[in-house]
Amino acid sequence: MIAKRGHYGAFLQEEWDLLQRMILLAHEKLSVPVTCKIRVFPEIDKTVRYAQMLEKAGCQLLTVHGRTKEQKGPLSGTASWEHIKAVRKAVAIPVFANGNIQCLRDVERCIQDTGVQGVMSAEGNLHNPALFEGRSPAVWELAEEYLDIVRQHPCPLSYVRAHLFKLWHHTLQVHQQLREELAKVKTLEGIAAVSQELKLRCQEDISRQKEGEKPSGGLLFFHWICQPYFRPGPREGSKESEGAxxxxxxxxxxxxxxxxxxxxxxxxxxxxxxxxxxxxKPKYAKCDQCGNPKGNRCVFNLCRGCCKKRAFKETADCPGHGLLFKTKLEKSLAWKGAQPRLQEPQQARPGEPGGFPEVVGSVLA
Structure with a gap:
């Protein structure tokens, strides 16, 4: 919504002339390669023309996210590799693919199906940072490795917390108390303590695991194993909303x-x-004009906005809202009335100091 209102990000893709000028200027002025990441249009041919325009403007590496700008959150759906494949065939610059990458097998299949030179992963890599190694380690192992990196290269605690929420997503569904603790801790040592507690609880779950038991909740692996997170579709999301x-x-x-x-x-x-x-719950009386809650001590039975307009128009006071237009006017008039008036200087008569000299005789004499 913010990008849509601000007209940037993927919502800038309708301004082809502006984008062309921006990339051309960056390509001319910068000493480093200019890369672009785009979303696709519903039409493949329009997406291809879009990519060719960026290439012509000076883009030297293009990443194509195979979803439209409307495919967000529960409406994400599946990324279109057909769009990516068409772009790859139509341009001469390297193309990276983005979307539907949840494991190493997806990486290999994407490269094979689309012919791209590289693959970018977002959420898949956040839930399993070992994705490109083709393994799914225990969640606490990667958490400990990540916290060691944070100690060497400090960053805001909010970044650390956000990464661990992704990494521990499935485990925190089981041990929800740890979710609350992770949200409340204020230090890196506190987060490390939560990580240690999560490790102990996961190991207890492993010790209680029965032979032949399978993961529940539609998971590929047990919750303590790094694995993809699949967003619920629109129907599932609507069911959750109805349940709430x-x-x-x-x-x-x-x-x-x-x-x-x-x-x-x-x-x-x-x-x-x-x-x-x-x-x-307290019931609030409504403003007589707009229907918003009125001030409890308003002399006009209005909300502050409506009261201010009326008090100003009528030069009245409303102590309940702290509006004193009448009082201020009266004080202003009283102050002006108390000021001494400036006396007008009297015109001096002839012969007096400051007057005209007396005329003796006739001017024509």
């Missing part, structure tokens, strides 16, 4: 902590007097 709405309705109907969401239960623990019963 029905759960909220049940909470509001019964008002019991037994049916409260985990988030609300945590709030209840922090503040035992907090209530989620909608019947006990």
């Amino acid at each position: 709405r029905s759960k909220r309705a049940l909470e509001e109907e019964e008002g019991s902590t037994d049916v409260l969401s985990k988030n609300k239960q945590k709030k209840k623990l922090r503040n035992p007097h907090k209530t989620f019963d909608p019947s006990l």
Whole structure:
């Protein structure tokens, strides 16, 4: 939404003239190669013309994400390797493919099917950083390796936390208390302690594993093994939304902590007097003009915005909103009335100091 409003990122792909000028200028002024990463259009031929325009402008390496700009979040869907293949055949510069890369086999298959010179992975690599090595290690092993790198090359703690949320995604679905702890810790040592606790819990899960037992929840491996994360489709996402709405309705109907969401239960623990019963929530009276909540002490029964307009128009006061137009005007007039008036200088008469000299005789005499 931010990129759409700001008209940048993938939403800039409609401005071909602007993009051409930008890349041409960068190619002329920079001493390093100019690379571009694009999303595709629904039409293959338009995508090909788009790529050729970028090549002509000076792009020297092109990465093609095989999804349209509308394919985001639950609407991501499957990336089109057909678009990528067509671009690869139509340009002379190196082309990298992006999309549908979840394991090393996907890398090999993508190169074989599209003929690209390289492959880029985003989420697949975040959930399994060993993806390009063709292995799926235990999640705590890569976490420990990553934390060692962070100690050598410090970075903001938010970056570390974000990486571990991706790496531990499936394990945190099982051990949700660790998710809360990871979200709350404020130091790298605290994160390392969470990592150690996660390792111990995973090893306990392994010791309890029964012979012949298979992963649950549609996972390829057990939760303690690095593996891809597959986003739920639109239908599954809508089902989750319906479930959340029905759960909220049940909470509001019964008002019991037994049916409260985990988030609300945590709030209840922090503040035992907090209530989620909608019947006990304060009811706000509406503004007489716009329908927003009115000020409880407004003399006009309006919200602050409407009250300010009316008080200014009528030169009135509303102490409830701190608007004192009438009072300020009265003070201003009183101050002006108290100032001494400047006396007008009296015209001096002839013969007096400062006056005209007396005329003796006739001018014509």
